[in-house]
Amino acid sequence: MLILILSTIIKAIAIGILVSAPMGPVGILCVKRTLHKGRGEGFMTGIGATISDFVYASITYLGVGFVTSFINDHEDVFTILGSVLLIGFAFYLYRSRTDYNVKDQKEDNNQLNYPKTIASSFLLTFSNPLIIFFFIALYARFNIVPEYTSPILGYLLVMICIIIGALLWWYIVTKLVDKLKDNISVMGLRWFNRIIAIIFALVGLIGIISTCFSLAINVPFR
Known part of the structure; x- marks a missing residue:
């Protein structure tokens, strides 16, 4: 059980980081606010x-x-499907263009309003429900819905660790942007996105290869 819990913690933190990592509209907005208004505004x-x-x-x-038992019975299939989706997203991310054209409500550097900052970035992120499919792919790839004695405890563990992973990512991003603010460029952000895309592709490929290898080992020889 301890190994299962530790594995779930690591996987959930990784999901929190991977979901936050692509430099989309919210990531660009975080960079802009960090550059123009300070690290605190970026982290908010x-x-x-x-x-x-x-x-x-x-x-x-x-x-x-709700379909945990079904997923566990077809773990290999869901892992491969999740890996394929991740590779598809990686291809899209690698090809996507990145720029600074993300609207901010105010450019006043002297007036900080953290609640408003949080609300605006929440609405910007929440306006893209397609992220649900991203979570489905990651859950399937990492098999993140194990059968615990208490489903509530399992849910809380996963959600807390996802939040920790996401906040850890934003902390690192704002720290780096604050340190390297004189060297941030659109081309640099594009290459950053491409590196993230390559990581996604590798995660997906590893999932497919490891699953196929596992299936090959379990095939009975005649």
């Missing part, structure tokens, strides 16, 4: 995005939880 942007991710993560987890 990340918190707003994390709250939205938590909502969608919960919806997806609870929905998947």
Whole structure:
């Protein structure tokens, strides 16, 4: 049980990081606010995005939880499907263009309003319900819905760790942007996205290869 819990913690933190990592509209907004208004404003942007991710993560987890036994019985199939979806997303992310054209409500550097910052980034993130499919792919790839004695404890463990992973990511991003603010460029952000895309593709490929290898080992020889 301890190994299962530790494995779930690591996987859930990884999901929190992977969901937050793509440099989409919210990521660009976080960078802009960090550059123009300071690290605190950038991190509050990340918190707003994390709250939205938590909502969608919960919806997806609870929905998947209703068919936990079915998923566990077909774990290999779901792992491969999730891996394929991740590779598809990686291809899309690698090809996507990145720029600074993300609307911010105010550009006044002297007036900080953290609740408004959190609310605006929450709404921007929440306006993209397609993230549910991203969570489905990640849950399937990592088999993140194990059968605990208490489903509620399992849910709380996963959600808390996803939040930790997301906040850890936004902390790192704002820290790096604050340190390297004189060297941030659109081309740099694009290459950052491409590196993230390659990581997604590798995660997906590893999932497919490991699952196929496992299936090959379990095939009885005649």
